[in-house]
Amino acid sequence: xxxxxxxxxxxxxxxxxxxxxxxxxxxxxxxxxxxxxxxxxxxxxxxxxxxxxxxxxxxxxxxxxxxxxxxxxxxxxxxxxxxxxxxxxxxxxxxxxxxxxxxxxxxxxxxxxxxxxxxxxxxxxxxxxxxxxxxxxxxxxxxxxxxxxxxxxxxxxxxxxxxxxxxxxxxxxxxxxxxxxxxxxxxxxxxxxxxxxxxxxxxxxxxxxxxxxxxxxxxxxxxxxxxxxxxxxxxxxxxxxxxxxxxxxxxxxxxxxxxxxxxxxxxxxxxxxxxxxxxxxxxxxxxxxxxxxxxxxxxxxxxxxxxxxxxxxxxxxxxxxxxxxxxxxxxxxxxxxxxxxxxxxxxxxxxxxxxxxxxxxxxxxxxxxxxxxxxxxxxxxxxxxxx
Amino acid sequence: xxxxxxxxxxxxxxxxxxxxxxxxxxxxxxxxxxxxxxxxxxxxxxxxxxxxxxxxxxxxxxxxxxxxxxxxxxxxxxxxxxxxxxxxxxxxxxxxxxxxxxxxxxxxxxxxxxxxxxxxxxxxxxxxxxxxxxxxxxxxxxxxxxxxxxxxxxxxxxxxxxxxxxxxxxxxxxxxxxxxxxxxxxxxxxxxxxxxxxxxxxxxxxxxxxxxxxxxxxxxxxxxxxxxxxxxxxxxxxxxxxxxxxxxxxxxxxxxxxxxxxxxxxxxxxxxxxxxxxxxxxxxxxxxxxxxxxxxxxxxxxxxxxxxxxxxxxxxxxxxxxxxxxxx
Numbered sequence: 001x002x003x004x005x006x007x008x009x010x011x012x013x014x015x016x017x018x019x020x021x022x023x024x025x026x027x028x029x030x031x032x033x034x035x036x037x038x039x040x041x042x043x044x045x046x047x048x049x050x051x052x053x054x055x056x057x058x059x060x061x062x063x064x065x066x067x068x069x070x071x072x073x074x075x076x077x078x079x080x081x082x083x084x085x086x087x088x089x090x091x092x093x094x095x096x097x098x099x100x101x102x103x104x105x106x107x108x109x110x111x112x113x114x115x116x117x118x119x120x121x122x123x124x125x126x127x128x129x130x131x132x133x134x135x136x137x138x139x140x141x142x143x144x145x146x147x148x149x150x151x152x153x154x155x156x157x158x159x160x161x162x163x164x165x166x167x168x169x170x171x172x173x174x175x176x177x178x179x180x181x182x183x184x185x186x187x188x189x190x191x192x193x194x195x196x197x198x199x200x201x202x203x204x205x206x207x208x209x210x211x212x213x214x215x216x217x218x219x220x221x222x223x224x225x226x227x228x229x230x231x232x233x234x235x236x237x238x239x240x241x242x243x244x245x246x247x248x249x250x251x252x253x254x255x256x257x258x259x260x261x262x263x264x265x266x267x268x269x270x271x272x273x274x275x276x277x278x279x280x281x282x283x284x285x286x287x288x289x290x291x292x293x294x295x296x297x298x299x300x301x302x303x304x305x306x307x308x309x310x311x312x313x314x315x316x317x318x319x320x321x322x323x324x325x326x327x328x329x330x331x332x333x334x335x336x337x338x339x340x341x342x343x344x345x346x347x348x349x350x351x352x353x354x355x356x357x358x359x360x361x362x363x364x365x366x367x368x369x370x371x372x373x374x375x376x377x378x379x380x381x382x383x384x385x386x387x
Numbered sequence: 388x389x390x391x392x393x394x395x396x397x398x399x400x401x402x403x404x405x406x407x408x409x410x411x412x413x414x415x416x417x418x419x420x421x422x423x424x425x426x427x428x429x430x431x432x433x434x435x436x437x438x439x440x441x442x443x444x445x446x447x448x449x450x451x452x453x454x455x456x457x458x459x460x461x462x463x464x465x466x467x468x469x470x471x472x473x474x475x476x477x478x479x480x481x482x483x484x485x486x487x488x489x490x491x492x493x494x495x496x497x498x499x500x501x502x503x504x505x506x507x508x509x510x511x512x513x514x515x516x517x518x519x520x521x522x523x524x525x526x527x528x529x530x531x532x533x534x535x536x537x538x539x540x541x542x543x544x545x546x547x548x549x550x551x552x553x554x555x556x557x558x559x560x561x562x563x564x565x566x567x568x569x570x571x572x573x574x575x576x577x578x579x580x581x582x583x584x585x586x587x588x589x590x591x592x593x594x595x596x597x598x599x600x601x602x603x604x605x606x607x608x609x610x611x612x613x614x615x616x617x618x619x620x621x622x623x624x625x626x627x628x629x630x631x632x633x634x635x636x637x638x639x640x641x642x643x644x645x646x647x648x649x650x651x652x653x654x655x656x657x658x659x660x661x662x663x664x665x666x667x668x669x670x671x672x673x674x675x676x677x678x679x680x681x682x683x684x685x686x687x688x689x690x691x692x693x694x695x696x697x698x699x700x701x702x703x704x705x706x707x708x709x710x711x712x713x714x715x
Contacts, residue, residue, distance in 0.1 A: 030513070041513065042498070042504075042505070042508045042509075042513070043498070044519075045508060045512060045513070045519045045522070046497065046504060046508070046519070048519075049518075049519035049520045050519065051518075051519060
């Protein structure tokens with residue numbers, strides 16, 4: 001049946017035989033796409049008297065919004081923080097590879113580095129949409145040490161939507177920091193790693209919204225001073241705001257019990273991140289990455305010859321699976337932690353991270369075990385699992 | 388055949404079979420059938436099989452569409468489910484079927500979950516292969532409602548009238564939104580809803596009376612009477628835009644299920660034609676089928692029920708064998 005051309009000539013695709021994640025639950029519904037966005041089929045039927053040009057049989061798969069990784073330092077041998085001359089090639093390489101793991105948008109992350117590195121690397125990272133070439137870049141995520149107040153104005157121009165501050169923690173780290181935080185938040189930087197709960201609450205009230213990898217690199221929870229962890233249940237968070245927190249759910253960086261405590265305390269703020277290092281995606285064995293020699297054993301990446309972890313290498317889909325299994329949460333919650341919540345964190349909830357009408361058709365098709373079967377960006381298939 | 392004048396058993400039974408066949412498929416004589424099934428599911432299935440057989444027998448094509456009148460509400464839901472099942476199994480197609488719904492609220496946004504557009508999309512259209520241009524529902528948000536009603540009648544006329552009109556019955560015996568007191572020769576029009584109706588429907592609008600639409604467009608009794616066939620479905624929703632679109636409908640089928648419809652069924656078929664119980668008008672339609680479950684017969688005379696139950700073997704010939712496009 002030909003589709004009506006009264007509103008748009010663009011072809012219409014109908015995904016059938018699938019369960020879609022919408023309104024926080026998996027529903028047996030078809031998914032319609034036109035011009036890279038999710039289409040309302042009822043409006044199409046009654047207003048345009050149109051129907052699908054093409055049907056994609058999903059064979060019972062789950063369709064979830066494409067995953068969004070807001071914290072990824074590299075992968076497949078590429079390190080984003082390396083001040084090379086061709087950063088964008090590295091970003092593109094990773095962008096292409098992560099499609100296999102269901103990631104359709106990401107924020108290449110720079111670890112805490114000297115300002116010179118930022119000056120060199122940042123301008124080379126451009127925000128752009130995804131496609132068959134790779135996942136979309138939403139902006140960079142950079143960990144920076146908050147500068148002293150007098151250096152604030154000369155701080156490198158930040159072009160990101162979000163950035164996280166890896167501050168010095170411990171005593172004296174944040175004296176006079178509120179004005180710094182405010183300034184950085186105005187420039188769209190989210191802060192983390194402040195020392196105690198009231199400082200953290202101040203930061204949130206000033207505009208901070210994201211806790212980078214909860215539990216890691218911050219003071220541990222103490223019952224008389226919960227520290228940053230206390231933000232999860234703080235009553236000082238302004239109305240209408242949500243504090244989001246990243247979790248590396250690889251089973252290594254966070255004990256499953258701690259993961260469950262955080263999830264149960266504040267489920268809607270949980271954002272799955274890989275925080276992956278360059279070794280992610282490389283096969284087991286030894287690899288030389290920059291100055292380091294890394295040894296990969298299963299999901300562990302050690303500094304070669306030691307038992308010191310050098311970073312996380314779990315891919316996003318592994319994190320989703322592990323999160324579901326460790327927390328006992330529902331499929332919907334696990335999928336939303338990797339899609340809806342990061343989109344909301346970045347202020348992109350109106351067009352990413354969900355399958356609402358009008359949103360970008362960035363999709364990941366999964367089987368019941370949450371293994372990725374295919375990835376779509378703007379309604380176009382960009383990766384499919386081989387037979 | 389055996390010779391001489393003696394009538395043997397073969398002759399007699401063949402003769403009777405022929406008569407039976409004629410009786411079932413005769414469309415020139417007027418027929419009123421009361422088909423009684425044990426429960427809602429069986430009634431829904433019988434009705435769906437009947438619709439299926441009628442469409443397939445008609446052999447619709449691009450030059451000759453089958454036009455079907457449709458209701459909304461909880462009563463026809465089971466029937467729609469079965470029709471969807473038959474479509475999924477490949478036994479029926481709606482490619483050459485045109486549909487005309489009986490009614491729609493006035494002033495309710497089309498995308499509202501309680502609009503009849505939403506009902507038809509979610510419960511029927513989105514699951515089958517009907518062409519969007521062939522699915523007609525009155526537009527309760529039209530600028531000129533009267534013109535909309537007339538245009539609807541016109542569309543039905545252009546479609547050559549409705550072959551089979553499926554309808555329901557309200558607890559007060561109305562068909563579509565032809566409330567008690569409606570003219571029995573009415574056409575498609577705007578109707579103001581009765582207080583009872585509004586109260587009854589408040590449950591779909593968060594129990595807020597102020598949110599319930601007060602007007603609707605509905606096919607008229609006259610419109611449905613014109614249907615070549617009227618199949619009445621007892622529907623609980625009382626909003627309908629009265630469209631007098633029962634133009635030359637070949638057959639009318641009315642689905643009536645549940646004890647709360649029993650009194651209305653009694654009034655509709657055991658008492659006289661009366662504009663207070665508008666479904667009674669179908670006593671004068673040449674071909675009417677009332678499909679109901681046991682509960683809906685609770686107010687009927689035992690004699691009536693026994694009589695029609697005794698005819699089930701005749702009625703069942705309409706649905707057995709059940710046809711399929713796979714055999715064509």
